[in-house]
Amino acid sequence: MSPRIRAYGSPTLVPVSGTPHAHEPHVPLPVEIPVTESIADESLDLKTQIVRFVVTGGLSAIVDLGLLLLLLKTGMPFAVAKSISFIVGTTTAYLINRRWTFKAEPSRARxxxxxxxxxxxxxxxxxxxxWLNSQLSDTWWRVPLAFVIAQGTATVINFVVQRAVIFKIR
Structure with a gap:
């Protein structure tokens, strides 16, 4: 009998060899971002986590700001455009941070x-x-400046809470 592993909480067993037996259905694993081979046994120090968090945050901020500017060009109201761009940007950040920055397995509680x-x-x-967008004069730098200040505040909150609480959840 061959050794078996369980696919992320799935009740279906898949042989370690990766080839399902004819009598066993194969259920694919959830899509994962392929940034590391194994995440279970690695723990990163604070400096590495901060660097990775900043890199991930930079990429996610580009996604957020780029989408915000694109949506504003379509005439969408600022609050609606910012809401959509925030959701897309933070989803990007979570997926990368969970896997690469904090090396955490998937968890419903987390x-x-x-x-x-x-x-x-x-x-x-x-x-x-x-608020800043409504308070600053209507110049080319208003939206990017408001974005940077708001993003910086959210980034600090996110890192502290994710490192101290969320990615300690099992």
């Missing part, structure tokens, strides 16, 4: 905690960004 954290940072980021 995902729920992240959704709650993102709800708080959503209110903080969209609130700051919308």
């Amino acid at each position: 995902f729920i905690a992240v959704v709650l954290l993102y709800a708080v940072t959503f209110a903080v980021q969209v609130g700051i960004s919308t």
